[in-house]
């Protein structure tokens with residue numbers, strides 16, 4: 349396999365000076381290094397990214413988009429035999445350890461002449477680890493909004509560390525990132541977390557905002573923490589990346605493991621985020637109630653708002669699962685209210701045909717059309733996320749006004765179950781998924797890697813932070829899954845050819861990974877090919 353291609357060769361002082369200190373520890377061969385002019389011309393952002401990107405090439409267009417390891421900047425970091433080899437439960441398993449070279453392809457649908465494309469390092473226990481059990485001082489933090497399964501991940505991180513690796517020094521950080529520097533660290537043991545998976549929420553507390561990289565890493569350093577487990581969404585993973593970079597700058601022997609959490613299922617690369625299935629299942633209860641209400645009235649409409657700030661996955665899957673929904677509106681698919689082919693005309697037609705209808709709307713849908721009638725407030729939450737206008741309430745009024753003006757009798761019941769859905773404990777399938785994610789995170793941290801863990805095409809993998817934070821997973825309205833939805837609800841697509849062209853172009857750009865401008869031609873080709881890989885939409 350070719351050596352790393354992104355970082356400057358050891359004897360190129362000029363190029364090294366252009367990069368952060370931490371980049372200098374990874375060597376590449378002079379032959380494979382792109383020219384210095386390209387590096388100088390690269391923007392500051394791509395230089396910074398380039399410094400932390402580890403890409404290597406193999407045969408037939410194989411590319412490994414690797415995760416950083418302690419040995420990248422601590423070349424003498426010692427290794428130890430994995431204690432699992434003596435564990436009564438695991439030692440009998442044939443081939444329990446994953447092969448060091450095992451990787452997981454980003455794209456599994458291939459053609460006869462396809463190049464092998466981009467791969468990620470396979471998650472799992474290694475023969476040798478970089479921490480001794482009694483040396484580990486781990487901490488766990490949860491950030492962002494709630495999601496079913498948070499407590500299961502926390503429980504399994506604690507139990508996995510203790511039961512698999514005999515680690516007994518584990519601390520909970522309270523109330524999100526700010527807890528690193530503003531609250532006491534709470535010692536946690538398998539006993540204290542024993543039954544928390546049966547409860548919703550997070551026993552550690554969570555918050556938005558408050559990410560202060562320097563203060564966080566000062567505290568990690570002062571308290572001698574050497575494994576940091578960070579559970580949270582896209583914002584949280586960006587924060588984890590900043591923490592990792594600061595740790596590396598300071599040359600600390602600390603592994604950072606991100607466990608992606610998002611009820612919206614909007615994290616890039618991974619198949620599905622934990623808690624998503626539970627949320628879709630719980631949403632059925634609201635949709636069923638809306639259906640009952642709608643069926644029991646003359647011209648009844650049941651309107652359900654589900655979460656999904658930028659990505660309408662919960663709305664799409666809940667609609668597909670239910671089969672009682674006549675219209676599903678998501679942020680990715682623009683719609684309009686009035687005139688030929690508009691939502692109001694469709695509602696009218698549906699009521700005439702069926703006497704009732706159910707509408708599911710994702711909270712981020714139609715924000716552009718509400719903004720035309722309500723002055724945009726531009727308010728943000730503590731993390732800088734835009735606060736949304738209530739599309740459910742707005743639609744309710746619009747539909748009521750429309751039928752009033754037409755003197756047509758109707759009843760509309762608006763159900764907003766959003767926080768009820770988020771607050772439930774995870775279902776059985778998510779509990780298992782959370783357990784495996786936590787175990788994969790532990791194996792990776794013990795082996796000295798820093799990463800976001802996730803399932804890629806059904807296999808657990810360690811994904812570089814920059815890959816999960818640079819784009820957002822969205823429903824592709826040009827994919828078969830959205831077509832299936834349209835054919836199940838029979839709703840109009842509301843799309844003009846211009847909308848479709850724009851959506852195709854947006855998909856193309858969103859799927860283009862942020863390759864540092866210094867990457868070579870072969871790597872760029874592999875990334876382009878994997879960009880067309882299926883994400884959670886296309887099956």
Ligand SMILES: Nc1ncnc2c1ncn2[C@@H]1O[C@H](COP(=O)(O)OP(=O)(O)OP(=O)(O)O)[C@@H](O)[C@H]1O
Pocket residue numbers: 491492493494524525526555556557558559580581582583584585586587588590609610611612730731733
């Ligand atoms: N670009 C960033 N750099 C560093 N920290 C960030 C960044 N974006 C967000 N954070 C921090 O991450 C934490 C969580 O972010 P946010 O509130 O956006 O939730 P999230 O992790 O995206 O989860 P979700 O949106 O699914 O609820 C906050 O403490 C926030 O300060």
Ligand SMILES: O=P(O)(O)OC[C@H]1O[C@](O)(CO)[C@@H](O)[C@@H]1O
Pocket residue numbers: 493494581610611612655656657711729770
């Ligand atoms: O009200 P909160 O806690 O900020 O959370 C709301 C947001 O959290 C999410 O569930 C996840 O980002 C969004 O769907 C939603 O907009």
Ligand SMILES: [Mg+2]
Pocket residue numbers: 492581582583
């Ligand atoms: Mg987010």
